[in-house]
Amino acid sequence: MQVSEVSNNLCLALLVSVVILSSSLSYAQSTNAHTTAIPDALQPQFTPPPPGTYTLPVIDTVHDHSLLDPQGTRVNLRSLTKNKIAVISFMYTSCADVGGCPLAAAVLHQLDHLLSQRPELARRATLLSVSFDPERDTPTRMAEVKAKLTPHTDWHFLTSATTTELQPILDDFNQPVARLTKDNGEWSGLFRHVLKVYLVDQHHNVRNIYSTGLFSAQLVLNDIETILLETTQKSATRESP
């Protein structure tokens, strides 16, 4: 086995372990997981504002894109997100920055759990983990991650066939990703990326972008509910005489 393979597998183990440990922890903490102070700089230390008490203005609009599901089948982004609020996280499974992709996966795992307890919200939301490392994150590898995380709601694990196919997606979402090289020009196996997790409404508008610090499952859940309340209020206005 090559050194790089060892590293990659360790990183995958790291990602999954962070998720499982933090999630099992959340389950132990049950309903107040979101208010528990986690003793490092990775987790927020606040109670998110209640749903519907604030607005989420449109930041940008994103387009449709073709991706690969864990079976290697082509799927369209908009077919997966149709009529749903989407939480879209760009990641790579070899990420070794505990404040980056593993944190995003952990928060999504907690969100998956919270949504599973709110079926009326779960049927109107979808989670997407999209790899920006198609060379290593093949559909098979994404299937492994999915199997280990055992999602309870509509959580998709997606990748691209090539970096060429991937780039327009990253450009559209304004997700900077850079392959970090060694002095001799060889790829180090690492990416520099700013953690960004996108909240996209039913009309393909980006309504929030989360990053380290202000990113928790309860916060995202409240934002989903805020957008759904906004939709409900709009239809109530239309129906009123």
Place this chain on the structure above:
Amino acid sequence: MNQHQLVWRRVVLWSALVCSFLAVSITQVRADETCQSPYLPKITGEEDYVYIWTLGDKGLGDSSDKLVTIGANPKRPDQYGKVLSSVSVGGQHEAHHGGFTDDRRYLWLGGLDTSKIFVFDVAASPAKPALVKTIDTFVKDSGGVVGPHTFYPLPGRMLITGLSNEKDHGGKTGLVEYNNEGKFIQTYWMPEGAEYGYDVRIQPHLNRMLTSSFTGWNNYMMDFGKMLADPEAMKRFGSTMVLWDFHARKPIQTFEVPGAPLEIRWALQPRHHYAFTATALTSKIWLINQKEDGTFAAKAVADIGDPKKVPLPVDISLSADDQFLFVNTFMDGTCRVYNVADPTKPRMIHEQKIGAQVNMVSQSWDGKRVYFTTSLLANWDKKGEANEQFLKAYTWDGKALKHSFTVDFNKEKLGRPHIMHFGQDQFYKNQIYTDNMGTDTRRVATNMQ
């Protein structure tokens, strides 16, 4: 420590162990400037460049506002302390502050007079940034905000404070958000009773945002001597700070902080839930500290020089370890360094005259290098021989500042240097940083502070 805390500590420890086996370690050296948005990726290792947003001075050079790039890497003697590029934007706009986008590729720079925003591409050629876009619809987009001041990157967005308004050019103002493409998102006006604006800083882990207050266009574009002699003008300064629920963008507390509280610096270490500011007209350091109940309180904790002499505190810079606060005073051209290990009792440990006037101070993340520039506002800078305009670089050893180099902006016919930001080749080449210290430790640019 509860079970939750224990498990997370194990996770972090285990993560560290795993990473130590990786072919490439992510050990982080953070030598970027301090006091930036936590959403800004940091450069690692020493800075190669200092970018300086510079006011054009009528009759000096081309008279235009410009972005000046100075070489700051001592291992490159052909560049060190030298002007590497100067890119004019055409005309005088009252160049003041600016900030990088959250990917650090673009530097947005504002003009307080014309409310224009100039966007420079820094990534393509870090030694010579290029002007790629001008946003000249800020006032219209925002619904009447004038004087874009602080540029604070958020994920995918730029948060900009205003200083004034189109209606009366007074101090009532607001905050404005754009996305990284330059598309307007929203404006939120400062709350009643705290209408003035100046700086903004966010502590994301607490979901708290702080804003401070200065004065409107009528004052900041007025001749300084004339304004000082005008009692009515002197009444029109802000004396409040506002604490916001950042996620909701809603004000939740207003603090009385008399005398124009300017730059805001949140503490940078985990669990340090406080921020500092300095008041320009009353010459005090204020601490905005979280209380047991989660709310905040503002309190004056130290004098800066002799407040009766109005030394006019301007920029401040907090060291990455929250130990030292650098405070510049414009009138006496002096930098005072306070030990703020106990934030409730700042203790001055060093005082050094930088020049006839001094305004901005930027400090490297490793605390070893400190840079100063001179200009406050075109009409407020000193006149005649006292109108020194320079960038001065110093080293800091925890006790004293030692001069490294000076670039004379008058002699170079560049203008009045204001805010500084750092750049580095390796960051934009996407190379892993090597410290060249005889070890094989390799470092990557970091995601967050």
